[in-house]
Amino acid sequence: MGNHAVSWGVLRSRAQVIAAYPITPQTQIVEELSEMCADGDLDATFIKVESEHSAMACCIGAAQAGARTFTATSAQGLALMHELLHWASGARLPIVMTDVNRAMAPGWSIWADQLDSLAQRDTGWMQMYCESNQEVFDLTVCSYKIAEQLDLPIMVVYDAFLLSHTSEVVDITDQGPIDDFLPPRQAELKLDPGKPYAFGSLVMPEYYYEMRYKLQEAMERAGGVIDSVLEEWAERFGRKYGQVEGYKLDDADIVLVTSGTTTSTTKYMVNQYRERGEKVGILKMRTLRPFPVERVRKELAGRKRVLVIDKNMSPGLGGVWAQELRAATAHIPDVPPIQCYIAGLGGRDIRPETVRDVIEHGKTQESLEKEYHWIQLKN
Amino acid sequence: MSEKEKLKNMDPNRNAHEKLSFSGISDLPDIVISTGHMTWNETGTWRYMKPRYRNLVSPCVVGCPNGQDVEAWIRLISEGRYDEALEKNMEESPIPGVCGRACFHPCEKSCNRAQFDRSVSINNLERFLSDHGTRKVPKVAAATAKSVAVVGSGPAGLACAYHLRRMGHAVTIYEAAKEPGGVLRYGIPDYRLPRDMLAEEIDVLKKMGVEIQCGVRVGTDVTWKDMERFDRVFLGTGVHVSRALGISGEDAQGVMSGLNLLKKVASGEDVELGERVLVIGGGNTAIDAARTAMRLDAKVTILYRRSREEMPAHDDEVTAAEAEGVVFQMLAAPSKVVTENNRVRALECVKVKLGQPDESGRRRPIVIEGSNFTVPCDTVVTAVGELADFSFLPDGLKVENGAIVVDDSLKTSNERYFAGGDVVEQPHTIVNALAAGKRAAIGIDCSLRGGSFEEALANITLATGPALSMRQYLAYREHKKIEEKVPVVNEICEYETLNMDYFEQSERVRKAVVGLTERMQTMPASAPNRFKEVELGLTEEQAAKAADRCFHCGRCIECDNCYIFCPDASVMPKTDEFGYAIDDYHCKGCGVCVHECPRNAMEMVRE
Numbered sequence: 009m010g011n012h013a014v015s016w017g018v019l020r021s022r023a024q025v026i027a028a029y030p031i032t033p034q035t036q037i038v039e040e041l042s043e044m045c046a047d048g049d050l051d052a053t054f055i056k057v058e059s060e061h062s063a064m065a066c067c068i069g070a071a072q073a074g075a076r077t078f079t080a081t082s083a084q085g086l087a088l089m090h091e092l093l094h095w096a097s098g099a100r101l102p103i104v105m106t107d108v109n110r111a112m113a114p115g116w117s118i119w120a121d122q123l124d125s126l127a128q129r130d131t132g133w134m135q136m137y138c139e140s141n142q143e144v145f146d147l148t149v150c151s152y153k154i155a156e157q158l159d160l161p162i163m164v165v166y167d168a169f170l171l172s173h174t175s176e177v178v179d180i181t182d183q184g185p186i187d188d189f190l191p192p193r194q195a196e197l198k199l200d201p202g203k204p205y206a207f208g209s210l211v212m213p214e215y216y217y218e219m220r221y222k223l224q225e226a227m228e229r230a231g232g233v234i235d236s237v238l239e240e241w242a243e244r245f246g247r248k249y250g251q252v253e254g255y256k257l258d259d260a261d262i263v264l265v266t267s268g269t270t271t272s273t274t275k276y277m278v279n280q281y282r283e284r285g286e287k288v289g290i291l292k293m294r295t296l297r298p299f300p301v302e303r304v305r306k307e308l309a310g311r312k313r314v315l316v317i318d319k320n321m322s323p324g325l326g327g328v329w330a331q332e333l334r335a336a337t338a339h340i341p342d343v344p345p346i347q348c349y350i351a352g353l354g355g356r357d358i359r360p361e362t363v364r365d366v367i368e369h370g371k372t373q374e375s376l377e378k379e380y381h382w383i384q385l386k387n
Numbered sequence: 388m389s390e391k392e393k394l395k396n397m398d399p400n401r402n403a404h405e406k407l408s409f410s411g412i413s414d415l416p417d418i419v420i421s422t423g424h425m426t427w428n429e430t431g432t433w434r435y436m437k438p439r440y441r442n443l444v445s446p447c448v449v450g451c452p453n454g455q456d457v458e459a460w461i462r463l464i465s466e467g468r469y470d471e472a473l474e475k476n477m478e479e480s481p482i483p484g485v486c487g488r489a490c491f492h493p494c495e496k497s498c499n500r501a502q503f504d505r506s507v508s509i510n511n512l513e514r515f516l517s518d519h520g521t522r523k524v525p526k527v528a529a530a531t532a533k534s535v536a537v538v539g540s541g542p543a544g545l546a547c548a549y550h551l552r553r554m555g556h557a558v559t560i561y562e563a564a565k566e567p568g569g570v571l572r573y574g575i576p577d578y579r580l581p582r583d584m585l586a587e588e589i590d591v592l593k594k595m596g597v598e599i600q601c602g603v604r605v606g607t608d609v610t611w612k613d614m615e616r617f618d619r620v621f622l623g624t625g626v627h628v629s630r631a632l633g634i635s636g637e638d639a640q641g642v643m644s645g646l647n648l649l650k651k652v653a654s655g656e657d658v659e660l661g662e663r664v665l666v667i668g669g670g671n672t673a674i675d676a677a678r679t680a681m682r683l684d685a686k687v688t689i690l691y692r693r694s695r696e697e698m699p700a701h702d703d704e705v706t707a708a709e710a711e712g713v714v715f716q717m718l719a720a721p722s723k724v725v726t727e728n729n730r731v732r733a734l735e736c737v738k739v740k741l742g743q744p745d746e747s748g749r750r751r752p753i754v755i756e757g758s759n760f761t762v763p764c765d766t767v768v769t770a771v772g773e774l775a776d777f778s779f780l781p782d783g784l785k786v787e788n789g790a791i792v793v794d795d796s797l798k799t800s801n802e803r804y805f806a807g808g809d810v811v812e813q814p815h816t817i818v819n820a821l822a823a824g825k826r827a828a829i830g831i832d833c834s835l836r837g838g839s840f841e842e843a844l845a846n847i848t849l850a851t852g853p854a855l856s857m858r859q860y861l862a863y864r865e866h867k868k869i870e871e872k873v874p875v876v877n878e879i880c881e882y883e884t885l886n887m888d889y890f891e892q893s894e895r896v897r898k899a900v901v902g903l904t905e906r907m908q909t910m911p912a913s914a915p916n917r918f919k920e921v922e923l924g925l926t927e928e929q930a931a932k933a934a935d936r937c938f939h940c941g942r943c944i945e946c947d948n949c950y951i952f953c954p955d956a957s958v959m960p961k962t963d964e965f966g967y968a969i970d971d972y973h974c975k976g977c978g979v980c981v982h983e984c985p986r987n988a989m990e991m992v993r994e
Binding site for chain 1: 411416419
């Protein structure tokens with residue numbers, strides 16, 4: 009299961025402090041981790057807390073003291089952490105967190121939908137979306153290396169149930185090679201009774217601006233760091249990932265932009281169109297932050313159609329991925345109108361026919377007539 | 388050196404108010420970090436409430452009728468300070484060794500821990516401090532030129548004499564029996580309360596200068612007129628007359644009272660019980676008599692007219708008697724002693740069923756007509772209650788309902804006479820007698836000094852009372868104020884006010900007892916230690932464990948929680964004395980320290 013892949017990723021990463029509050033569909037992750045701690049397989053302090061807010065507070069404190077930390081959550085739990093997400097990034101703490109995408113309530117839902125994590129877009133966290141359970145394991149380990157090189161927190165995100173509770177074969181890389189890949193964390197400035205500092209205290213307007221500049225400067229470096237860490241991973245373990253990934257993209261006229269498990273379903277449909285000789289391809293988005301602006305500009309230029317499948321809805325404007333892509337490619341010549349399709353909210357299946365309907369509808373859209381389209385809406 | 392480099396090498400204790408100046412982003416650290424201490428930022432001005440330390444009264448302290456500062460001596464035990472623990476205990480009582488064995492420990496009923504898992508083993512810890520602490524003779528105040536006679540040397544008399552002597556009064560105890568101790572000496576068997584233990588505690592009184600005259604019966608050997616040379620007289624003579632059964636044949640040979648049996652055995656007299664002994668009654672005397680008879684090789688049956696639940700005897704004692712082989716015949720009442728040549732041969736009994744509860748709250752026994760049966764026996768021991776004999780009293784003392792009438796200070800209708808213990812209307816227990824001795828000592832001292840007893844009470848009553856603090860009275864009578872380490876608010880610390888996040892359930896420490904096999908081996912009359920003490924004291928390890936279970940309700944024990952949790956480093960341990968200092972200039976009044984105090988020894992007060 010995807011959730012177990014995370015637990016193993018955290019085990020292999022030798023996290024030292026884990027604090028979490030249970031919430032479906034994430035709970036199995038920390039359940040298994042608590043057992044790993046109890047059995048002595050993982051030499052970490054497991055802190056039981058009374059809320060997600062406290063879980064993040066524990067991670068912040070522990071990370072500030074120099075520890076490698078982990079927590080996991082979903083939906084309302086992530087929303088409850090919101091205040092501290094800003095703190096974690098502002099304090100430049102390399103915390104790794106799993107968010108299992110789950111729709112926001114009400115209506116009460118435990119099923120997949122990306123709004124919970126996308127709504128945390130501006131908190132200063134890096135975000136990476138996963139398509140398979142192998143990606144979940146690999147990116148969990150890579151995240152520690154990325155985060156600790158940048159002193160920025162990172163979220164590994166994947167779909168509720170479609171991955172979290174679905175069994176797939178996952179190659180759990182041995183501890184030794186992972187230890188070589190991921191050395192222990194070295195924090196330069198940390199909580200230390202021998203050399204006491206206060207962290208995160210008052211900063212007057214004369215320097216706050218510069219401090220924010222430095223945060224953004226780290227985000228700007230993040231793209232390069234992510235690339236190099238993922239390349240190193242590919243060299244060592246043979247599994248290659250990118251910030252964006254193409255599928256039958258090179259000669260595609262129609263590009264479907266996807267993220268998470270939607271990509272797999274879309275691949276199936278793309279194959280069918282290809283058999284009929286239609287040039288359809290996929291641009292799979294992995295990172296929301298830092299947003300891979302240059303990559304998407306390059307990949308989307310010269311296409312006939314760009315059709316974004318957004319498994320989320322920002323009320324008042326539309327799909328978040330589409331908005332981000334439009335912003336990134338605005339005024340870039342040769343990028344066609346970016347069509348946004350809202351699909352799969354609250355765990356509604358995105359089926360091959362859904363993708364087919366998106367493609368067929370997209371073919372008819374020469375210009376940007378609507379900010380977004382509802383697909384298969386029950387009228 | 389860049390500012391960033393300077394920052395890395397900077398003394399963290401520098402005053403951050405002296406500002407660093409950064410030229411720009413290349414100079415700034417990546418993270419927001421202090422550039423020195425922040426004491427210049429006096430956040431105390433934000434506060435409108437302030438934490439303060441104050442101790443409350445632990446419930447065990449008032450659960451003890453004698454007002455023992457249980458929490459204080461448990462803390463000393465847990466610190467390994469056994470001598471001081473014993474000394475602390477003896478501020479309120481001369482007989483911790485007796486109480487640690489024979490007290491029915493109501494303190495454990497009031498223990499807050501009882502609401503959490505099971506109460507702290509206070510009674511066992513009291514015995515522990517008595518066994519492991521070195522007895523010190525308490526300080527005696529300068530002589531007052533006043534003298535007091537104490538009639539009776541049971542727990543009430545001993546306590547009264549002890550406390551009066553500490554106040555500097557001359558005290559003489561008159562005891563009718565050969566040895567001092569009263570019911571402790573003659574009413575409680577050796578296997579529960581060894582004589583040498585009692586003697587050791589009475590010896591302390593002698594060393595303090597209390598004169599003890601044994602074998603002197605006041606009213607007979609010395610007259611009440613002789614008593615007039617004393618400024619005050621305390622009557623603590625107890626109850627000695629066994630209630631009669633009111634059936635035919637009870638004057639026959641072989642019928643004796645439980646008290647008499649116990650007294651004879653305690654006096655070392657030979658007692659011929661024969662083979663089969665029937666004990667009638669369900670109280671502690673009945674149980675003591677039965678277990679004593681077991682140790683004299685008899686086959687013993689206790690006959691009780693109600694059921695086990697209604698037995699007034701302490702459950703531990705009943706269980707021990709059962710274990711030792713005493714047979715219980717419940718729901719049966721005696722109707723006639725069957726005699727032959729004026730010698731007991733059997734007891735005729737009648738079966739009983741239980742009806743509605745009577746005024747004592749216990750179900751009333753109703754005789755089942757025609758259910759008579761006969762139990763053959765050699766001795767019948769009666770233990771159906773005791774009465775006081777007031778025939779010896781001087782004229783003019785008011786007596787009502789079988790008890791001497793006293794006021795709040797235990798003064799009788801004659802202002803020179805005070806009385807306490809079983810002779811007045813109060814529960815017939817050792818600890819209530821001790822409390823009465825203490826109260827009378829205070830009453831007598833007040834009357835000798837012309838002081839107001841009511842005013843004294845207002846100063847020395849522990850929380851809701853009625854328990855009194857002798858420690859506080861001794862300071863009060865000398866117009867001294869006790870400098871407590873932490874100011875005390877005279878209220879009980881309730882269970883609900885404790886922070887249970889800090890306590891884990893744990894097993895109650897159980898006292899060890901001599902195994903039944905060994906006990907029975909020592910029982911035949913031929914065995915050398917047939918009255919060997921049954922209960923064993925706690926080992927040091929057990930005592931530490933038992934003491935560690937104490938919540939220390941309402942009392943600061945320097946657990947450091949306030950210090951650890953203060954987010955502003957405004958709670959600091961004092962270096963040269965007990966407790967913590969709160970930094971008024973920086974305490975924001977957030978109340979975290981109060982909230983996290985496990986034992987409610989802190990509170991927020993409005994400024």
